[in-house]
Amino acid sequence: MLKIISWNIRQGGGQRVAQICKELVESRADIIHLSEYRNNASGIQIRTNLLRAGYRYQHVGQAARDDNSTAIFSKIPSDAYHHPSGDPVYQHNIISNKFDAFVLYGMYLPHKKKHTLFDYLLDVLSEDVPAILVGDFNTGINGVDQKGSSFWYTDKLIALGKQGYKDAFRIIHGDVREYSWYSHQGNGYRYDHTYIHEDLIPVIRSCYYLHEWRENKLSDHSPMVIELGQVS
Numbered sequence: 242m243l244k245i246i247s248w249n250i251r252q253g254g255g256q257r258v259a260q261i262c263k264e265l266v267e268s269r270a271d272i273i274h275l276s277e278y279r280n281n282a283s284g285i286q287i288r289t290n291l292l293r294a295g296y297r298y299q300h301v302g303q304a305a306r307d308d309n310s311t312a313i314f315s316k317i318p319s320d321a322y323h324h325p326s327g328d329p330v331y332q333h334n335i336i337s338n339k340f341d342a343f344v345l346y347g348m349y350l351p352h353k354k355k356h357t358l359f360d361y362l363l364d365v366l367s368e369d370v371p372a373i374l375v376g377d378f379n380t381g382i383n384g385v386d387q388k389g390s391s392f393w394y395t396d397k398l399i400a401l402g403k404q405g406y407k408d409a410f411r412i413i414h415g416d417v418r419e420y421s422w423y424s425h426q427g428n429g430y431r432y433d434h435t436y437i438h439e440d441l442i443p444v445i446r447s448c449y450y451l452h453e454w455r456e457n458k459l460s461d462h463s464p465m466v467i468e469l470g471q472v473s
Contacts, residue, residue: 242446246270247375248454248464249349249422249433252309253279254287257459262290264454270466271316272338276349276377276433278312280304287312302333311349311376313338319345327361334358339370343441348376350394359397363404371438374406377462378434385416386431401436409435409448409467421450421463435467446470 246268254261265273273296278284280301288299296314300321304310310333313321319338327335335358337346344367350358366372382398383390402408410419410431420429435448450463 243272243469244268244270245272245274245345245373245375245435245467245469246451246464247274247276247347247433247435247466249276249377249460249462251277251460251462253277253281253283253307254460255283258283258286259290261459262287262294264459265291266294268451268466272345273314274345274347274375275312275314276347276462277309278302278349279307279309281306284312288314298338300336300338302336304333308333309349310334311336311347313345313347324361324365327358328356331356331358335362337372342371343438344370344372346372346374346376348374348378350377350379352379353393359394359400363397363400366404366406371440372406373438373441373467374401374436375434375465375467377432379432381431381434387420387429389428398436405439406436407439407442409437409445410465412437412442412445413448419450421455421465422461433462433465435465437467441469443472444469 291314298315301312302310319340322337324335325332380392380394421433446468448467452463455463
């Protein structure tokens with residue numbers, strides 16, 4: 242079984258870093274993706290703790306020290322890639338690792354800001370190697386991933402679907418209402434996603450959120466987990 246966790250840790254983790262690392266290590270994930278990772282002292286602490294736990298393959302963006310970016314930590318060897326041409330402003334918000342069976346894109350997409358990262362992905366996703374897209378997309382399907390219709394870029398998620406990339410959570414759970422982030426007014430939004438190429442759907446074993454991590458105030462986002470296994 243291959244286990245991938247993707248989590249927005251909120252502004253680099255701050256004073257929560259030690260407990261964040263503890264939960265990540267105890268999760269026994271094979272691959273970890275973090276949104277709102279920062280290349281500062283908190284980031285160094287995360288990298289050091291995960292290295293000690295066996296995450297030897299570490300890939301972080303080249304963002305300024307206090308900018309929110311993205312990072313991938315893996316126990317499995319892979320080839321790492323940056324994507325600076327994805328957007329002229331948000332050059333470090335997508336990174337990817339190429340494993341034997343798929344490419345993993347780790348993403349932290351801006352909230353309600355104009356960017357070209359979705360268009361870039363739609364252009365570069367290869368038809369030869371299936372991909373998995375994980376992270377804080379800061380959007381969803383209006384009327385489905387929130388009650389209202391305030392999401393930007395819903396059309397881009399629909400375009401991903403037409404290109405063969407499916408919402409792994411919906412494959413498992415259908416139309417269930419479940420959210421990964423809540424506003425101060427108590428409104429729920431499913432910002433955090435895993436989109437997987439349809440060729441990989443047969444190996445999905447589970448896809449779920451760890452809401453208790455958010456409820457315990459380790460972050461304001463719930464982590465998403467996807468588990469993959471052999472075709473039975």
